[in-house]
Amino acid sequence: MTLRQLRYFVEIARTRSITHAAQSLGVAQPALSTHIAALESELGVRLFERHAKGVELSEAGERLYARALELISGFDNLKRDVNQTEDSPVGKVRLCIGGAIAAIVAPPLLRSMAERYPLVDLHVTDALSHEIQMQLEAGVAELALMPNAAEIPGMSSVSVLEEPFMLFGASELMRDKPSLVPFADVAGLPLAAPDRAYDARKVIERVAANAGLTLDIRYELNSTGMLIGVVKEGLAYAVLPSNLCHEAVATGALARRAIDALPVTRVQAIVWLSDRALTPAAAAVKDQLAQTVRVLVAKGRLEGRAV
Incomplete structure (x- = not known):
């Protein structure tokens, strides 16, 4: 497989025509067809489906097209990347x-x-x-x-x-909460959180373990949108990074409180x-x-x- 063959392949895929590709590349059509046939033979797949109006990429051709673009771009940028300096990055x-x-x-x-x-x-x-x-x-x-x-x-x-975590809840449920909520009280609330593979869950689990507490996780949700939605509906509270829910707090859908605990930060x-x-x-x-x-x-x- 050669870079030239990949360039020829990409041009045929772009124009959807061997004839038009040959014209734009300045290559004789039989030579172009020979290069593509050699490429198909080496890969062991058919790259194009031929029809009366031209050609279309096969499933294998679609996969090669994306990788070929990356390889050609990388090669074309090689000299530029090697010659760039800290003063003029490219x-x-x-x-x-x-x-x-x-x-x-x-x-x-x-x-x-x-x-x-x-x-x-x-x-x-x-x-x-x-x-x-x-x-x-x-x-x-x-x-x-x-x-x-x-x-x-x-x-x-x-x-x-370093960003702090805060307690988030539906606005009506947070009205009676003090401005600084003890972590022991947070642990007793029904919570929504991502599963233990996620960093936000690891942080609050670590703080709970250090304090000898067990969290009441009612909902495990790995989608931020669903998690915020459950909290907005009043089904649970959430302990999340303070920067996560700006829009929901700004619109009044959620309210938040600081947490009084060992540092709950990341x-x-x-x-x-x-x-x-x-x-x-x-x-x-x-x-x-x-x-x-x-x-x-x-x-x-x-x-x-x-x-």
């Missing part, structure tokens, strides 16, 4: 942010990156903490902003935010694989992300303490 960087603060952090980060590093192509996604770990390990993301990264082996990290950190050196572009994103978090904390848009 290239694509994929960042994954834990869902609780992604909507707060991503917009100002994208704006500042576009202003300071216009040649860095930053792609931002959000996910839950255990999903982020898998993305980093698989190389799907170069960087992440996620909680309690120190517990994950094989990762380097820089802590940027640390958000910028994370990357220890055995993979950051490119200048990824390093620029890391530094700008840390600065963005500091600014958001100073402006009161992120709750917690900048680390």
Whole structure:
């Protein structure tokens, strides 16, 4: 398999026509057909379905098309990535942010990156903490902003935010709650929480164990939307990071109270694989992300303490 064959394959897939692809590539149609036949023979699959109006990708062709685009893009960017410097970073960087603060952090980060590093192509996604770990390990993301990264082996990290947990409940149920609720009282409330694979659950379970208490978990919900929905309906309370429910609190659907306990907090950190050196572009994103978090904390848009 050669890069030339992949380029030919991608152009045929794009134009849906061997004739049009041959014209745009400046290659004789029989030669183009020969290259594709050799590629199909090596892979042992049919990549195109031929018909009177042209060609369509087969199921195997659809799978190859996505990977071929990545490989060609990576090859085309190779020289640029090797020659970039810390002063002029260039290239694509994929960042994954834990869902609780992604909507707060991503917009100002994208704006500042576009202003300071216009040649860095930053792609931002959000996910839950255990999903982020898998993305980093698989190389799907170069960087992440996620909680309690120190517990994950094989990762380097820089802590940027310590955020508190608070008690959330339906507004009418929270009216009689004091401004500072003892953790022993929280443990006695019916709670909704994600399962034990999730960081938010681990934090409150750890605090409960240290205090010799058992939590009354009535609902295990791994969807933030469902969890907030159950709390809004008054079916349960929730102990969650303070930055998670801004919109619901702002609209009055939920109310919140501080918790009087051993520190119920978690640390958000910028994370990357220890055995993979950051490119200048990824390093620029890391530094700008840390600065963005500091600014958001100073402006009161992120709750917690900048680390």
